[in-house]
Each structure stands twice: as C-alpha cells, then as structure tokens.
Amino acid sequence: MLNLLYIIPALPFAGFFVLALRGRHFSKTAVASIGAGFVGISAILAMLIGISFIASPPQDHVFTQSLWLWMQFDGYTAAISFSLDPLSLIMILVITVVSFLIHLYSIEFMADEEGYSRFFAYMNLFVGSMLILVLADNLLLLYLGWEGVGLCSYLLIGFWYKDPANGSAARKAFIVTRIGDTAMALGIFLLFTHFKTLNIQDLMQSAANHWPVGSDTAVLAAALLLGGALGKSAQLPLQTWLPDAMAGPTPVSALIHAATMVTAGVYLIARTHMLFELAPLVQAAVAIIGAATLLIAGCSALVQRDIKRVLAYSTISQIGYMFLALGLGAWSAAMFHFMTHAFFKALLFLGAGVVIFAQHHEHDMFKMGGLRNQLPVTFSTFLIGAASLSALPLATAGFYSKDLILWNAWSSPSGSIALWAAGIIGAFITSLYSFRMVFVTFFGKLKMEVNRRPGYNMKVPLIILAVLSIIGGFIELPRTLGNMPLFSNFLRPVFGGIIELNPAAHGEGILQIGASLVSLAGIFTAVLFYLLRPEYPETFRKTSVFAFVEKSWFAGWGFDALYDALFVKPYFWIARINKNDIIDTGYTGIAYLNRAAHSALSRTQTGNLRWYAMGIAFGAVLFLGIVVIIK
C-alpha cells in the first residue's frame, strides 16, 4: 500500500496535463469530474496510506520511495524521491482532503465563469506542486514544489486576467514571495557548499554533527531559510501581498491562501527544525516575528470592511501563532494549529464565498446584513468556523490548538511572559473580529436581496469542514482535560520526543481558564459593539486618535506605503533616469563616433580645385619633411 505513494502527487499532475491540453473541448461535467475527481482519488489514497502507515509503521517511521534520477553531476545526484513520515503524512492528509472539498465547492462556484477548465487545471497543478513540496526527500525537490506553488498562486490570483488590478495583485504576490525564495535559494546553496548533499535527513544529521550550537554558519543558514518561510507564509516583513491576493476567486483564497501554500513556510521550518535548534538566535527571531505579526495582522483585521480581507489578515495572524509555536520549539503544537486552522479557515473562506455569491459579488460586509435566515446552512457553518477561530472553550478544535500554543508560550524554557501576553491579546482581538464579521454579515436587517442560493456542491464541503472544525481538536487532549496527546505522540518520531517542553510546569488549568475567559470576553465585546449597541463604534470613530488608528490599521500599519516609498519609487526613479539605457551608449556611441568622423572628413571634399592642389602640395611637403628629419 505504501508503494502507491507516488500516485498521490501524480494524479493531480495528470489532471493538470489533461485539462491544460484538452480541457477546452470537454464538457463542464467532464472537466469537473477530472479536476475534482483526481484530487478526490488522491485524498482517498492518502487516507488508505495513512491507515496503513499508522497500523504498521515502517522502519524508523520513515518510508522512502525513489522514483527516478533527476540529474547527476560532479559527485552530486539529485533524485525524484519522496519520503513519508508522520509529519508529511499529516500534511498530505490535510492537503488532499481540504483540496478535494474545495474542488467540489468550485464545481458550483465557478460554474458560470469562462475559463472553467483553466481554473481546474491550475488548481490541480497547485495541489500536485504542494504535494511534491511536502513529500520531497531533498531540498532541491522541495524547492521545485515551492516554486510550483508560487507559480500557481500567481496564475490563480490573476485568474480574471482581463482586469489589470488582478494582474497587479498577482505580480505583487509573486515578487514579494520571490524575495523570500531568493533568500531560501541562498540558504540551500550555503548548505550544499558545506555538506555536498541536499537530502534533508542527511543534512540535518551532518549539521548537528559539524556545527556547534550558535555558530555563525548555522545562524546564517537558518536565517536564510527563515527568509524563504517568511515570504511564503506572509509574515513580517513580507506580509503585504496576502490581503491583495484576495483579488482571486474565493476557492483560490480558501485553498492557497488559507490552508496550504501559506503554511509551506511552517512546514519548512518544522522539517528543518534541527537546523533551527542549532541557531537559537534565529529561533527566538521566529517567535518574536510570529508574536509581532499576530498582533499587527489582528489589529488590521479588526477594521477591514471587505469580508475576504478580514479573513486574509486573520490568516496572517494565525500563521503568526504557528510561527510563535515554532520559535518556542513546540513543533507539534505548531502542526496541530496548522491542521485545525486549515479546517476552520477554509470553512470561513468558503462560507464567505457563498455570501459573496448570494449578494451580487458584493464584498463589503457593511452592505450586507440579516443573512441568518436566508442562508441557514451557511450561517451555522460560518458560526462554527468563527467559533473555532476564536477558540471557543472545549467545543471547538481551535481551542485545543491555540491553547497548546499559549501554554507553551507561558511554560517552555524559551517562552516568556511577553510572548504569552501577545498571544492572549491576539486571542481577544481574534474573537472580536471573528464575531464582528458574523454579526455584521448575518444579523441585523436584510440590506440586499439574496439572488443565488448554494446547492449541494457548496453546502456539503461546508458541513464536512464544520464537523472537522469541531472534532479535529479531540485528538490532542491536554493534561488537564483527559491527557490524550495522540497527535504529539504520532509526531514524536519526527521531532525527537519533545511533547512537553517543561513537564514540571504547573498551572495549565488556570491558564486554560484564563484563555477561555479572554476569548469569551472578545465575543461579548463583539456582541456589545455590533449587535446590541451598533452606535458605540461610531462614537469611537469620532475621536481623532481612534480615527487615525483606524486609518493606519486599515492600510495594514502603513507597510504598503513604506515599501512604496523605500523600494518602488526609487526603482521607478532610476528606471526613468535610465530611460535611454546607459549601457546602450557604449554601442550607440560607436555609431555616433562613426557619424561624427564621417561628417568631419566629408568637409575635405569641397569640390574646389585649388583646395585639392593645396592638398597635394601640403602632402608633398610633409613627406619631404619626414624624410629629411629621419635622415
């Protein structure tokens, strides 16, 4: 059964090829069956392989399957080989299952769009690349998948290419993540120069053996890989592309910018965690960046009006939580939050898609209202998703995963009160903006008539994801609530047995109660401000301090303006000055000199007889003079 591993990424690629080459000539049903069907088969296969892996784990909990030799030169061989261990198993399960649900949803959501087959072709290419990324055995293949998902992100954000704004958003996403990709490529070069291999397991072993903890090369390599992760996962300072990426269709936002691509950075750091353990400085930076990002993005989400932008900033914020966990060394806590986040964020995006679909493609939440009774299934699933995002105590998956991170922030040796405080404040802001979204969109008066209701293809994924958002947390019960850390135990072979960073610490129960109270306080504040007393936000906005803060948070704390002034404007200025291309003057200069010499020499052709006679006389005198002098 495990030998069928290669089929899991192969099927989506096959789907891409078929749809890219002949998709235009297929009927809509055929395109949908191929597009969603292939991913569905991959999902089923992933589940079967998962069952087989858990029931009878291979030796060392790693299964490697080498497909073929990719390239070989000068003592280095690169192969297309996949390795399946608990970490990649969780990744492929989440990726294939969530992708399949989103493909199913897209069958109906994109039914009226031209380019239906193009959409499914790109989505399949994306799923294939992402699977290659997580299954890759060596960093070169991982980088192939990394670039592949970046390409698909560009293609899908700019899917409606006829509007130039979408093209700009796609270019912005690609260029900003490219900066991270370059850092990552440099990190890969560095690692290769030192160890002559890019096989991840061998690299980690060699690094642990040769590089002392805190050495400069380890810090440099880890920092460069971190740069790549920051770009893909939209963390500070490369987070500016994600809110604008909402220009793409909603299923794209759900799949790429919520559940999978943006978590590639988290996966990279988890996969190369031994390298980060050798560079404590970089690991501390990961935690600090995570904490800062979650606060900044959370505040920005609080003042957005476009429902998808709220969710985009929310994604940035939740990935900040994952980075915080990674920075603390709580690897399995980060992966657990990744899994629960994939479920509830995809659910929220798909629900937002239904709302946008039903409201004439209107994105502004404040122009909607009262959809609770019009779209009942959507409302209840969206509510469950928002509750999970807010980490509603005990009942939702988000509670267990976020709580694990907060507990590690408090108790682990590299944690601190400041990081925990950032997480708690973030939790309050999270529940505030999630329920703000729910109340503004679904409660109140019906402002716009519902023109399209979702069918089964859109409702079934919502329901499945809602169920997962509730029960997904029960596989990692903390000490105080049952002590069944199944998830961490499963990941123990990968992360070397670190479940509890500080088993001697106590007070987990009190902290859980505290976190629950904070989350409920956020919900209560949202009820107050957006349900019971909608005039309160207006009074806040009237004060100049709040108005300024709101404007700054709305624009993402001014990062776009900063980058515009720092990078974009100087670049355009240089390009404008160099409009005639200085390098070209080397070549045009030769032509210019030619022409100048020509015009100078042609002045000797006067046509005047006496001039020519003088020329002859002058030349003769010159020649005689030379002869006399030399003699």
Next chain:
Amino acid sequence: MVANVPMEYSLILAAILFALGLAGVLIRRNIVFMLMSVEIMLNAAGLAFVTAGARWGQVDGQIMFMFILTMAAAEVSVGLALVLHLYHSFKTLDADAASTMKG
C-alpha cells in the same frame, strides 16, 4: 672660361622658381594663369636637371630638359582643351566655379 658658379646657387634658384610656381597654382583663380604657374614649376624642375648635368659634365641634364619641354607642350595642349570644355560648361574661367563635386 665662364666663372665657376657654385651649384647651390642654381639649385636655390630652381627651388625659388618652383615655390613661386606652386604659390601661383594655389593662389590664382583663373585657370589659364594656373596653367602658366604649372609651366613655371616645370621649367624650375628643368633648371635643376640642367644644373645637375653641368655639375658632372654630362649631357644627360640637357636631354632631360628637352624631354620636359616636349612633355610640357603636350600637357599644355591637353590642358587648354580641358579649359575650353570648362568654359563651355560653366561660362567662366574661375576655378572655384567647378565645385559641383562638393561633399
């Protein structure tokens, strides 16, 4: 006998005559006068030849002078025919008028 005149004097005379002829060619605008100046140059060259012949007591210098005279006559006939054509085309004997090959 004739007093021995040093050869240098004669050569200097030839040189001065040549320079005068050259200056005439360059300065004069009338083509006929340019041809006259060319004649002066030819005669100067002939004088140099004769001087050299007298220096070494050979008769070759005199023979050369006869050749130069013959050549000058032939050249003048061709030159005058060209001057006639020029006058026919440009209706003037100004050398500067024939500058249509400018540039």
